[in-house]
Amino acid sequence: MPAPSILFVCLGNICRSPLAEGIYRHLTAGTSEKPVIASAGIGNWHVGNPPDRRSIKVAATNGIDISRQRARQVQPQDxxxxxxxxxxxxxxxxxxxxxxxxxxxxxxxxxxxxAFGTQEDVPDPYYGEIEDFERVYSMLFSGCSAVVSKFE
Structure with missing residues (x-):
């Protein structure tokens, strides 16, 4: 089954969805088919801005560079x-x-x-500490790994 194109969405596109995009891109980097992968936000508060510095740091600690991503808002054509x-x-x-x-x-x-067959929310770490971003990263990594395996 070909890998689907995927858009990850959170509130402002600076914490959770850029991490999910970076992780999913990293996990599919070695595949022969390169799916279209992106992220966006519901709101427009951060359009054009890079991800939150804590998201960038947690991703980098795990070997993923998301620093060049820029926030954008969900569009009808998405x-x-x-x-x-x-x-x-x-x-x-x-x-x-x-x-x-x-x-x-x-x-x-x-x-x-x-990813998991549950109704659990990925918590928004924006008002938290770096540990909150690390927990979100772990959840997203596990979930993205599960999603990738569904389309292998």
Missing amino acids: FDRFDLVVAMDRSNLARLQSLRPQNATASLHLFAEL
């Missing part, structure tokens, strides 16, 4: 450009469902549901 649009939490998923054009082709998923 729902046709990507096969999967994956929300980091239920609030993001609800917002994506309301933004999704009626005839869009992308399927919407909660990250944990797609």
Whole structure:
């Protein structure tokens, strides 16, 4: 089965979704098919900005460079450009469902549901400490690994 194109979405596109994009890109780097992988935010507060410095640091500690990513907001065309649009939490998923054009082709998923079959939210570490970012990284790495294995 060919790897699907995937868009990871969180609130501002500076913490969770850039990490998920970087991890998924890293995990699929050695595959023959290069899926389209991106991330975006529900809001526009950080458009054009790099990921949160703590996300960059945690990714770098794990051998992944996300420093060149720039935040962007979800656009209507994303729902046709990507096969999967994956929300980091239920609030993001609800917002994506309301933004999704009626005839869009992308399927919407909660990250944990797609990865683990659970309804768990990926917690937003923005107001936390570096340890919160490390926990989110671990959850995203496990989840992205599970998603990659589904399409091998």
